[in-house]
Amino acid sequence: MSTLGAELQKTIRNLEKLRDSQHSLSDELLSLLDKLYEQQIELIDAAIKKDTPKYIAATHALSEAAARTHAAINDLATLDKAIKKVADAIGKITRLLAAVA
Amino acid sequence: MIRTIIKRLGLHLVLPLLPVLLLSACGLTSHQIIKTQSFGSATASMGKLGEEEFINIRRDIIAMNKELVAIDNSKLANSLNFDKAVPAEDTSKRVAASKALKLYGELLSQLASEDRTEDLQKSANALLDATSTALKDNFPDDKKSALTSVVAGFGSLWIARKKADAAKRIVLAYQQPVKELVELLQHDFSLEDDAEGYIKAYDVTAKRLKNASMRLVNAGDKYSVLERDRAVQALVLSETNITRVAELSNKAKNALKGLQKANVELVSVMNNQKYTTDDIKEYARQVQELVNSYQVLSK
Numbered sequence: 170m171s172t173l174g175a176e177l178q179k180t181i182r183n184l185e186k187l188r189d190s191q192h193s194l195s196d197e198l199l200s201l202l203d204k205l206y207e208q209q210i211e212l213i214d215a216a217i218k219k220d221t222p223k224y225i226a227a228t229h230a231l232s233e234a235a236a237r238t239h240a241a242i243n244d245l246a247t248l249d250k251a252i253k254k255v256a257d258a259i260g261k262i263t264r265l266l267a268a269v270a
Numbered sequence: 271m272i273r274t275i276i277k278r279l280g281l282h283l284v285l286p287l288l289p290v291l292l293l294s295a296c297g298l299t300s301h302q303i304i305k306t307q308s309f310g311s312a313t314a315s316m317g318k319l320g321e322e323e324f325i326n327i328r329r330d331i332i333a334m335n336k337e338l339v340a341i342d343n344s345k346l347a348n349s350l351n352f353d354k355a356v357p358a359e360d361t362s363k364r365v366a367a368s369k370a371l372k373l374y375g376e377l378l379s380q381l382a383s384e385d386r387t388e389d390l391q392k393s394a395n396a397l398l399d400a401t402s403t404a405l406k407d408n409f410p411d412d413k414k415s416a417l418t419s420v421v422a423g424f425g426s427l428w429i430a431r432k433k434a435d436a437a438k439r440i441v442l443a444y445q446q447p448v449k450e451l452v453e454l455l456q457h458d459f460s461l462e463d464d465a466e467g468y469i470k471a472y473d474v475t476a477k478r479l480k481n482a483s484m485r486l487v488n489a490g491d492k493y494s495v496l497e498r499d500r501a502v503q504a505l506v507l508s509e510t511n512i513t514r515v516a517e518l519s520n521k522a523k524n525a526l527k528g529l530q531k532a533n534v535e536l537v538s539v540m541n542n543q544k545y546t547t548d549d550i551k552e553y554a555r556q557v558q559e560l561v562n563s564y565q566v567l568s569k
Contacts, residue, residue, distance in 0.1 A: 174464035181477075188481075194488050199481055203342075206478035213466045213474070214355040 173224060174212065176231035177262075180255060181205050183238035187248065201255050208262045215269050223265040230258035302539055309536045310379030313448065316529050317372025320455055323518065324364045327472045328356045330511055334479045337504045341497075342482045355471035364458070364468070371451055445537050452530050459522035461515070469522075473515045480508035 184202050188194065217224060237251035335352040339345045373396050458467035486493050486501035493501070 172464040174466060178463035185477075188484075194484060196485070199485050202481050203478060206474050206481065209474045210355050210471060210478075213471050 171228070171232065172219070173217070173228040173231060173262075173265075174209075176228055176235050177205065177209055177212070179235035180231055180238055180258065181209070183235060183242060184255070186242050187238065190242070197252060201252065201259070204259055205255070208259065208266065211266050212262070215266060217265065217269060221265075221268070223261070223268050227258065227261040227265045230254070230261045234258040305536050305539045306378055309532050310375045310377070312375070312529055312532055314372045314375030314379065316455070316525060317368045317370070317375055319522075319525075320368030321365050321372060323522075324361050324368065324458075324468060327468050328353060328358075328361045331356050331472055331475045334475050334507065334511065337507060338479050338482055341486055341501050341504050356468055367451060367454070371448070374448075442537060442540060445533060448533050449530065452526050452533070455522070456526050459519050459526070461519045469515060469519050473512065473519075476508045476511040476515060479504055480512065483508060 181202065184198060184205070188198050188202065191198075234251070234254040234257070237247065237254045241248040241251040332352045335350055339347070339350055376396075457465070459469045460467055461469060461473060483501045483505035486498060487505055
């Protein structure tokens with residue numbers, strides 16, 4: 170199973186591609202990216218146990234977000250759905266981080 | 271993890287000095303001397319690099335986080351820990367471990383050279399101090415005072431033959447701690463997707479600043495020229511650091527791989543004296559490449 174860190178990095182990379190491919194930047198996309206960068210730093214800083222239900226749920230959500238954002242690179246019509254998946258993953262990471270705070 | 275490694279590194283670095291002073295053996299072959307000096311030099315260079323770069327990385331991350339707060343008005347003063355993921359305490363632990371590695375390399379070089387006893391004593395004392403700093407409360411007073419008295423005995427007991435024996439014993443004793451420290455440095459300089467070390471935090475911070483500055487730079491006439499100018503400076507800073515991150519990670523990766531290999535080779539040559547002239551030439555070439563990469567890396 171892929172790690173949370175790896176899925177998070179994939180999602181960020183896809184969102185960066187989407188950001189850089191657009192002529193006018195989407196505030197929503199920029200904000201999501203900012204939040205993911207912030208969470209990435211917090212995850213580096215925190216001591217996260219990898220066998221908890223919250224970790225598994227966050228990793229699974231990020232895996233879906235990574236897949237949807239990758240699809241959106243090729244089909245911008247699916248971007249809204251991808252953004253919802255990213256927002257869902259952010260929520261699950263927030264809960265994971267709250268549990269170790 | 272780092273505390274364990276520092277603890278092991280520190281004790282392993284210093285304790286082998288004890289028997290070394292009491293035993294004598296045959297001298298090193300010229301090949302062993304070359305290997306020891308070269309490895310000592312490479313180890314010292316890598317330690318020096320780590321000592322400098324951990325501080326540089328932390329400083330750059332703090333500077334970029336300040337810029338982020340300056341250009342992004344959604345950020346509040348208390349919403350951002352400027353040194354999150356690279357706090358002073360963690361940084362000083364890494365610096366202390368790197369310093370111990372550097373001093374170990376220097377001591378090894380001196381053991382294989384014709385340096386004066388006073389220089390050796392100075393190096394050994396420096397190593398003792400670095401270990402004390404790295405271990406702090408985990409370095410018991412009784413062990414510290416025992417080591418201090420042993421180091422003080424260098425002057426009267428030290429002769430060339432014993433130096434050779436010391437080099438052999440130290441190299442063999444330090445093989446594992448050096449291997450572990452190299453692995454720790456590899457983790458800290460890795461940009462793999464699931465990496466969680468210092469260079470990763472550096473990379474993420476730079477990309478976050480780039481993302482925030484792009485919002486302003488691409489916003490047309492929504493912001494004043496002064497605001498735009500600040501954002502452009504932040505964008506340039508982030509791009510510069512993103513490039514530096516990639517270069518630093520790549521070069522450290524190669525240098526550490528080389529150091530790991532040199533560590534294994536040095537142990538091998540200490541145990542086996544049957545090396546040909548070609549082996550020596552090849553090793554010298556490898557060491558030269560390593561030294562070159564360290565020099566580029568530390569600029």
